[in-house]
Each structure stands twice: as C-alpha cells, then as structure tokens.
Amino acid sequence: MNSKTLAFEETEYRARIARARARLAERGLDALLCFGQETHYYLTGYDGGGYVFFQCLVLTTEERPLTLLCRRPDVSQARDTSLVDEIHVWLNAEDADPAGQLRDILAGLGLTGGRIGIELETYGLTGKNHAAVQRAMDGFCTLTDASDVVSGLRLVKSETEVAYLRKASALADDAYDAALAVTRAGVIDAEVTAAIMTTTLRGGGDVSPAGPLVNSGSRAIYGRGVGGPRPLDAQDLLILEYAGTFRRYNCCIERSISIGGPTTPQRDLHALVRDTLEEMQEAFRPGAALGSVDEIHRARLDAAGHAEHRFAACGYSLGATYRPSWMDVPPMIYTGNPLELQPGMVFFPHVMVGDPETRLAMGLGNTVLVTPSGCEVLSRHGLDLPVR
Missing domain, CATH: 3.40.350.10 (Creatinase/prolidase N-terminal domain)
Structure with a gap:
C-alpha cells in the first residue's frame, strides 16, 4: 500500500x-x-x-x-x-x-x-x-x-508553490481581520495573538515557524516578539507582524493599529512609512537589483530624520521554512545586494521605524511576487491606520 x-x-x-x-x-x-x-x-x-x-x-x-x-x-x-x-x-x-x-x-x-x-x-x-x-x-x-x-x-517558485503562497496570504489576511475584531483598549495583546493563530489553523493552515509579533506601548519599537502579555491602553499603538502558513509556505504581513486614535506624530509617521513601502513595492521588477529596494527605504527615511530609527535591511525572501524563522534567507534586502530579480521570486519588504527615546513607532509590510512585468502584492488589505 x-x-x-x-x-x-x-x-x-x-x-x-x-x-x-x-x-x-x-x-x-x-x-x-x-x-x-x-x-x-x-x-x-x-x-x-x-x-x-x-x-x-x-x-x-x-x-x-x-x-x-x-x-x-x-x-x-x-x-x-x-x-x-x-x-x-x-x-x-x-x-x-x-x-x-x-x-x-x-x-x-x-x-x-x-x-x-x-x-x-x-x-x-x-x-x-x-x-x-x-x-x-x-x-x-x-x-x-x-x-x-x-x-x-x-528562490524562483513554481506555479504550484505560488498557489500555496496565495493560500498562505489569504490566511494572513483572514487573521488580520480577526485581529482587528478583538483589538480594543483593556484587551491583553495575547488575545490578538490567539485570534491570529486560531484563524490560521481553522482556515487549514499550519503553525507558523515563528510566533506572531504583537507589540504595543513601549514595546512597539521592538523588531521581535516578546514574552508576557500586556493589556492595551486607552491610547495605544499595536504593531502586528506574522506569517500565514500553508504546507510550510509562509506569506507575511505587517500592520499598525491605533487604539483611541493616533497622535499627530503617529499620523505623520504612518504617512511616511506607507508612502515609502508603496515606492519600494514598485521597485520589484525583473532585471532590477534587489538592493535598489533598500536604496528607496534608506533615502526616504533618512531624509525624514529617521536614519537611526530604521533597520539596516528592509526585508527578505519567503518560501517554505521550518522553525525558528519564517525568513527564507539569504537573500536579505539591503543596499548593494546585486541579486537580479526574476519572475517567481517572493519577498517581504517592510518598513519599521522605532525611536527608543520618544517610543514613537510604526510598521507596515507586504509580501510581493515578482511578475514578468513588475510585482503583485499578495495581500488584499490596504495600508491604512485603523482606529479601534
């Protein structure tokens, strides 16, 4: 048999x-x-x-x-x-x-x-x-x-692999809807984590190779998840970064959510991060060097005074991975990386700004598929800053 x-x-x-x-x-x-x-x-x-x-x-x-x-x-x-x-x-x-x-x-x-x-x-x-x-x-x-x-x-995915990644993306999007539904002042951030993971599993997905990043308050500047639950304040910012996972294939999403309404600095920073990510996504074209994406990332954030608050790399390749990480690296997206983009490659470009002095933070990211004519953003969700 x-x-x-x-x-x-x-x-x-x-x-x-x-x-x-x-x-x-x-x-x-x-x-x-x-x-x-x-x-x-x-x-x-x-x-x-x-x-x-x-x-x-x-x-x-x-x-x-x-x-x-x-x-x-x-x-x-x-x-x-x-x-x-x-x-x-x-x-x-x-x-x-x-x-x-x-x-x-x-x-x-x-x-x-x-x-x-x-x-x-x-x-x-x-x-x-x-x-x-x-x-x-x-x-x-x-x-x-x-x-x-x-x-x-x-690095270059087959049509079947891309189909799995699309399913993983749909799971990530559904999980974002679930996260939004439970996010409100007084709820512990672990409830948001549970909503993300439960939705993924009930949707036919797998446990992600790494736990969701669900950071709020002073933790919002962190680039990694942190242990111990924290209740969301009446005026707060929640940053989510996680992978929807299907048959070991991972599709990532990063979003920021305002609790109680954004401050003016938060609103301004969100606009900068959103516009930067949108321009970065446009740079994913066949024949272009992967490092050109980070050149946009650096130029925009540095000009706005955030050179010390951004990451040195702004994303990475995605595919099928195992614990401890959904990052399928190398390659990373950093200035000077000569890798030539080809149709079928899949990346997660993201923009994360965290100021350790003021604790001002914002993060956005999408998974993109390089196509023969440019790139396709796999998430159905926009890059707005929802208020809960």
Missing part, C-alpha cells in the same frame, strides 16, 4: 532533483550533504523536525539512491512524506557517532576521495555537529561550502 503524502506531484520533485544535480556537476562536486530541513522538503517532500538533531540527506551528482541519515523517531515520517530511497538510523548513546556513520554511507556510495559540498548556512547543522563532520571526513574526502546550491533553486 502506498501511503506517501507528498505536497507536490512526484514529477516536480524529480525535476528539482535533476536541477540540483546539474548545479553540483557545474561546481565539480560529487555529492551534497543536505542538513537544511528546507532542502529535504524541497527536493524529496520529507516533512519533519529531526533537523534539530543530526540529520543529513545525501544527494549525489550521479543518479545514486537518495539517502537519509536520521534518528529512529523520524523514520516513518521520512518514509511516508518523501521520495528518499534509503534511510539509515543513528541511535542515541554515549558513544553515538552519526558523523562517522555518515562517512560510512558516503563510502558505500563510492564517494571516497570525492569532492563533496555541504550545507553550512542552515539551522540544521550546529557548530558542534559541523566540527564532528569535519573530523570524520578528514582524509576521506574534500568538503566545500555549497549552501547556495539548493537555496538558489528555491
């Missing part, structure tokens, strides 16, 4: 594997040690959480079996959700040596003395595990950083 539950048609995975192997061949590599769970999901469909331990997918340049080394709790999931051909298990013990087992797997694949790429830019490979791999491979093969081989392929 075939119990596989793949997120895409098998033909799409096979095409991805073929493109990855072609890239390895262009680099003169014999194989790639894939430690990123995002890579496992993209190439084979494997959807799991074992990446927090030692877990590696071996992709050979030649057509040899796709081989996964994982722990026992991950075996059934790997079998059911992926196209992995062979699964090897390492067992928890005081003398456990998964790096040594990985070397033996490579030897069995005929890769002794080979030139092998390794994914280093991933949460799936800790510094300690990387050191263990280096020791195990010393004298066996030549390791080289090839973190960009699959991540580069993942």
